[in-house]
Amino acid sequence: MGFETTVVISIFFVSILVLGTNSYAVMSSSNDVVTDAEDIKYELQYNKLNSGVALDSMTFDNETSILMVQATNSGSIVLDSDEISIIVGGYLLNYDYYPETAKWYPGETKIFAVEDISGSNSKRVKIVTNSGVSGYIAGVPGSGDSTIPAIDWDIDPAEGNTDEIITIDSMGIDNPNSLLIIEATNHGDSTLYADELTILVDGKVKLYSYLPGTRTWYSGDTKTFRIEGVTGITHKEVQIITDSGVSAS
Numbered sequence: 001m002g003f004e005t006t007v008v009i010s011i012f013f014v015s016i017l018v019l020g021t022n023s024y025a026v027m028s029s030s031n032d033v034v035t036d037a038e039d040i041k042y043e044l045q046y047n048k049l050n051s052g053v054a055l056d057s058m059t060f061d062n063e064t065s066i067l068m069v070q071a072t073n074s075g076s077i078v079l080d081s082d083e084i085s086i087i088v089g090g091y092l093l094n095y096d097y098y099p100e101t102a103k104w105y106p107g108e109t110k111i112f113a114v115e116d117i118s119g120s121n122s123k124r125v126k127i128v129t130n131s132g133v134s135g136y137i138a139g140v141p142g143s144g145d146s147t148i149p150a151i152d153w154d155i156d157p158a159e160g161n162t163d164e165i166i167t168i169d170s171m172g173i174d175n176p177n178s179l180l181i182i183e184a185t186n187h188g189d190s191t192l193y194a195d196e197l198t199i200l201v202d203g204k205v206k207l208y209s210y211l212p213g214t215r216t217w218y219s220g221d222t223k224t225f226r227i228e229g230v231t232g233i234t235h236k237e238v239q240i241i242t243d244s245g246v247s248a249s
Contacts, residue, residue, distance in 0.1 A: 044131065045205070045207075047077060047131040048131045048132060048133060048198065048205040049205060050075050050076045050077045051075040051077060051079065051129050051131045051133040052073070052074035052075035052076075052133060052135075053071055053072070053073065053074060053075070053079075053084075053127050053129060053133060053134065053135035054071065054072045054074040054135055055069060055070070055071050055125060055127060055135045055136060055137035056070045056071060056072055056109070056137075057069075057070045057137075057141075057142070058070065058123060058125060058137060058139075058141040058142070059141050059142045059143065060116070060123070060141040060142070060143065061143075062143075064115075065115050065116055065117050066113055066114070066115060066116075067088065067113070067114050067115075067116040067123060067125070067141065068111050068112070068113045069086075069111070069112045069113075069114075069125055069127070069137070070109060070110075070111050071109065071110055071111075071112060071127055071135060072107070072108070072109045072110075073104050073105060073106050073107065073108050073109075073110075074106075074107075074135075075106055075133070076106050077106065078103050078104065078105055078106070079103075079104040079129055079130075080102055080103070080104065080130060081097050081101070081102050081103070081104045081110065082102050083129075083130040084127055084128060084129050084130065085127070085128040086112060086114055086125070086126070086127055086128075087125070087126045087127075087128070088114055088116050088118070088123060088124065088125050089116070089118050089120060089123065089124050090124075091118070093114040093115070093116070094114070094115075095112050095113060095114045096112070096113045097110050097111065097112045097113070098110065098111045098113070112127065121140055122138070122139060122140050123137075123138065123139070123140070123141055124136075124138045125137050125138070128241060131198070132197075132198025132205070132241045132243070133198070133205070134239075134241060165186065165187055165188035165192075165242070166184055166185070166186060166187065166188070166192075166240055166242070167184065167185050167187060168182055168183070168184050168238060168240065169182075169183045169184060169185055169222065170182065170183045171183075171238060173230065173231070174226075175231050178228065178229055178230060178231050179226050179227065179228060179230065180201060180206075180226075180227040180230035180238070181224060181225070181226055181227075182224070182225050182227070182238060183222055183223070183224050183225075184222065184223060184225060184240055185220070185221070185222045185223075186217050186218065186219055186220065186221055186222075186223075187219070187220070188219055189219055190219065191216055191217065191218050191219065192216075192217040192242055193215050193216065193217060193243070194210045194214075194215050194216075194217045194223055194225075195210075195215045196215075196242070196243040197240055197241065197242060197243070198240075198241040199225065199227055199238070199239070199240050199241075200237075200238070200239040200241070201227060201230055201237070201238055202237050203237070206227045206228060206229060206230065207227070207228045207229070208225050208226060208227045208228065209225070209226045209228075210223050210224065210225050210226070211223065211224045211226070225240075
């Protein structure tokens with residue numbers, strides 16, 4: 001009887017040891033995943049808060065239909081010239097840039113060139129970085145001259161109208177909880193992802209949650225966005241930007 005009791009107790013303690021080891025491994029792995037996710041989250045927030053683009057001027061060459069936009073990296077981090085979106089009059093256009101270095105350093109000015117065949121005299125241009133921060137310029141561009149940088153001007157034509165894919169339908173303030181609550185609708189043909197948006201309030205990037213809680217945002221669906229850290233009853237300028245650079249305000 002004593003031997004059997006010893007065996008049972010030994011098995012019991014070995015089982016506890018095995019379970020404890022497995023539990024520790026699972027908890028450690030889960031903590032690593034959470035830590036990695038938090039690191040990525042804060043890196044994205046840092047990039048958004050420290051990015052900036054200022055559109056200084058634009059010129060248009062009537063003979064070649066080339067619109068050149070002079071823009072400056074007004075932020076404090078290096079941007080990638082190949083990973084921006086340029087929207088002219090609601091159209092997402094392909095572009096070239098000069099100087100032809102991919103890295104766009106803080107304080108550096110670049111010239112971005114697109115082919116605009118819309119025929120409109122007045123231009124509305126928005127440049128959106130890969131972190132969702134954008135710069136905007138509108139008006140009648142100056143006349144282009146022969147001093148065009150030596151760039152490959154083989155630019156593909158516009159592909160599709162991206163205007164008014166998203167509309168902001170309503171907006172309200174929940175002062176006790178410091179929340180700005182807005183309803184927005186996806187009017188485009190493609191599915192968007194609610195967790196890949198950038199929401200700016202009065203020009204500042206804000207954290208947000210959304211309802212329904214599914215990340216897929218299908219065409220025709222309306223979602224409610226709860227934006228954190230917003231108080232007051234004064235008018236708020238809100239902008240929602242998708243990962244492809246399409247925006248609504």
